[in-house]
Amino acid sequence: MNKLTGKIILVESSPHMSMVDIDVEGDVFSSIVLETPATASYLKQGKLVALVFKETEVSIGKNLSGLISLRNRFKATIKGLERSEILTKVFLNYKSHPIISIISTRSAQKLSLTEGDSIEWLVKTNEVSLLKEDE
């Protein structure tokens, strides 16, 4: 499980769900949750929250161009790789925070990922859970 901490900067709600924008050291992350400020007290501007997402939901892009629907897209460097038959674990350095991505070994080979590479990592808004942080 990857975990980053940030501050809520915007909550946009429909009757049952919200799109939450969170500032993590200058980058804006988005998360969609089946909550609204009425059902979850922590959904307020200025509140500290942790963003959690599974390693297997983190995609990796190299030299990305064109348009993509994913809003959560950030720059990082590869710190290391651990390869196994089907899957490869990619250790990333994102603003000095460790992020792990688990992708198929085929993809890792296709992208010829190597230590030190500058890449972009991506995670869909509906894969990011929010965890209330004690302030």
Add this chain to the structure above:
Amino acid sequence: MIKLRIKNEMHTPQGKEWLDLDLSIAKGEFITLFGQSGAGKTTFLRILAGLTQPQEGFIEVDGEIWFDSQKRINLPIQQRKTGFIFQENCLFPHMTVRENLEYACADKKEQGSIEEWIVAMGLKGLEGQKPDKISGGQKQRVALIRALISRPKILLLDEPLSDLDMNARLKLQDEIIRVYQKTRITTVLVSHDLAEVFRLSKKVFVIERGKITKSGSPSEVFVNNDLSGKFKFTGEIIEIQKDGVLNILTLSIGNNITKVVASDEEMSGLTIGSRVIVAAKAFNPIILKA
């Protein structure tokens, strides 16, 4: 309303422990005591029923003092009006189903309701049988009627379903829900089956080594509400298989066995037997008609 404050020494495999409880249960509430064996759950029921006398304390039920160690009040079992169902059925083996019920019915005026209960609990046709001729689930249904027939103020259920197979267990859970909805009798269930706790009770007290460590609704107590995930369950790890960079966990969740993957980082501090919360975003699961 039950108000209770008791202290009693318990002898457990880990040595001497104090059962030290201070709690109140609203009239008509269905609560569960949840905890490991030896935590003090059964002792609590026995104290409430008057089968065990605590060293110290005070029990008040609907304004009536049942026990007060300072004033030396200790209401005898017969006057406490509790219905008790134990884990193993305690029907008289030499009596038929009907005779067992008649024997329990101290008030002769209530005898007329025996037939009504027999029909309501699906035991019609079995009333002439001795207990060894009926199934475990049927025996516990007889025990349930027997506990209710004298119109107790409190129903005490000491893991009454734990010896039953899954089908009989679910069926008897339904009966207990039905009886509770009909009678609204204050009910205290002892259980260490999470699915049962969630299904039956609105409030749960967790007892660990003689003390209440948590209380609240089952989801407040067992589910971490600080996480936004809506697809969220509590389960137990029963198998861990390493495959490449991932671990495949087999989990027992309620009555289901599921598998999820976890990274080594997520696995830190977890072993077989660990209780875990499994959560996914509500957007991920696909739904198929069963």
